[in-house]
Amino acid sequence: MSKYYVNKFLFTVDRDPDYLKRYTEDPRSFVVTWEQSIGPKLIGNEGEASTVHGFTTAERDALINHDYVALFEMGAHFFLNLTLFIGIYDEPYLTKSGPLSFQREFAAKLQHWRDKEYPSVET
Amino acid sequence: MAQLVATLASTHHPFYLKATTMPPEQQMPQAPEWKRKVEAYRETLSRTKPDILVMIGSDHFHQIFLDNCPQFLIGKAERYDATFYNEEREFGIPKYVLEGDEDMSRFMHQSLMNQNFDLAFSNELKIDHSIICPIITVRPENDLPVVPIYTNIFAPPLHTPRRFYDLGRAIRKAIDDFPSDKRVAAIGTGHLSLELGGPRQFMETGPDPVFDRQAIEWLKAGDIDAILENVTHETMARNGNATHGFLNFILMLGVAGAEGADYVDNLDLFHTMEAYFTWYPKEQTA
Numbered sequence: 001m002s003k004y005y006v007n008k009f010l011f012t013v014d015r016d017p018d019y020l021k022r023y024t025e026d027p028r029s030f031v032v033t034w035e036q037s038i039g040p041k042l043i044g045n046e047g048e049a050s051t052v053h054g055f056t057t058a059e060r061d062a063l064i065n066h067d068y069v070a071l072f073e074m075g076a077h078f079f080l081n082l083t084l085f086i087g088i089y090d091e092p093y094l095t096k097s098g099p100l101s102f103q104r105e106f107a108a109k110l111q112h113w114r115d116k117e118y119p120s121v122e123t
Numbered sequence: 124m125a126q127l128v129a130t131l132a133s134t135h136h137p138f139y140l141k142a143t144t145m146p147p148e149q150q151m152p153q154a155p156e157w158k159r160k161v162e163a164y165r166e167t168l169s170r171t172k173p174d175i176l177v178m179i180g181s182d183h184f185h186q187i188f189l190d191n192c193p194q195f196l197i198g199k200a201e202r203y204d205a206t207f208y209n210e211e212r213e214f215g216i217p218k219y220v221l222e223g224d225e226d227m228s229r230f231m232h233q234s235l236m237n238q239n240f241d242l243a244f245s246n247e248l249k250i251d252h253s254i255i256c257p258i259i260t261v262r263p264e265n266d267l268p269v270v271p272i273y274t275n276i277f278a279p280p281l282h283t284p285r286r287f288y289d290l291g292r293a294i295r296k297a298i299d300d301f302p303s304d305k306r307v308a309a310i311g312t313g314h315l316s317l318e319l320g321g322p323r324q325f326m327e328t329g330p331d332p333v334f335d336r337q338a339i340e341w342l343k344a345g346d347i348d349a350i351l352e353n354v355t356h357e358t359m360a361r362n363g364n365a366t367h368g369f370l371n372f373i374l375m376l377g378v379a380g381a382e383g384a385d386y387v388d389n390l391d392l393f394h395t396m397e398a399y400f401t402w403y404p405k406e407q408t409a
């Protein structure tokens with residue numbers, strides 16, 4: 001398991017309009033590309049490879065499926081998990097169901113955590 | 124020596140600018156009241172005629188990430204760019220360039236090291252909305268040099284509430300000792316109870332209105348003892364998963380010095396309680 005690597009995925013995609021578009025439109029092939037050529041780069045140093053992290057099957061599936069509930073349950077950072085999926089879903093939900101409708105659906109899907117201690121985001 | 128003329132601590136709400144500048148017929152019903160409150164708060168700063176702003180905020184994984192994550196960091200640069208692409212995208216916040224004050228940054232850094240606070244530093248810091256939101260609300264002219272200080276309220280393990288308060292005290296000492304005739308205001312932002320990316324996000328109120336009211340009372344009274352007795356990382360997590368931004372309020376109370384606030388206001392918005400505090404050093408309020 002690599003919470004760090006899941007967060008690195010969310011972080012690198014959220015800050016890059018091209019990655020965000022590709023992850024929105026074709027998450028399966030984008031996640032493959034990310035694992036091959038984006039994730040292994042040290043942040044801030046395109047030329048240096050880092051070889052120490054990888055996704056578990058569950059982590060990869062959660063990312064491919066835009067499954068923010070599973071990501072929350074794995075302890076992905078709440079801010080990255082929210083911001084990236086707002087970037088993908090806020091506009092289409094807004095057009096269809098009004099302001100904050102995506103954010104409220106996000107919360108609704110996590111109601112079973114409401115009175116429990118949330119999974120730790122510590123990495 | 125430099126003179127601290129005001130300490131401001133408030134929540135930061137990245138949607139303020141968008142909410143109050145969109146066409147009036149599309150604005151939320153509270154927008155005019157929100158704008159009035161923010162403009163009244165702005166006046167608590169401008170009446171003190173500051174020359175330099177010491178700004179305390181917290182990067183939200185914009186420049187700082189988990190590969191290299193300082194607890195406390197000071198910017199030491201001539202200028203600071205501000206606002207990241209994803210903040211423009213999500214909040215509609217424009218780009219800014221802020222002037223720095225390298226002399227004061229250097230002095231502040233050395234003073235904090237001397238006082239046993241090992242701050243990381245950055246000579247190329249791009250500022251995010253934790254510092255741009257208060258520029259927009261209390262100094263929209265953006266005409267003053269800043270000394271930015273970042274705290275980690277986001278990536279555990281976080282420092283203790285006591286350590287945040289003590290850092291505030293140390294920042295105050297550095298301001299008081301700065302050999303300059305400048306008038307300095309300290310401005311910090313954080314949150315009361317807040318939930319992001321969890322089951323209690325975007326409700327009609329913040330996730331814990333009882334905590335919000337209590338926190339406002341504590342800050343209003345400057346009651347650091349009650350805060351340190353009652354607020355821990357565990358209680359903050361129960362108040363809402365992003366409530367740790369309250370640590371920056373505790374830090375600002377350290378700058379002001381555990382005294383009653385001179386200005387207190389708040390506004391219940393749809394998913395957070397906004398709160399605005401100003402302290403004036405006592406010799407000046409006379």
Ligand SMILES: [Fe+2]
Nearest residue numbers: 135183253368
């Ligand atoms: Fe924030």
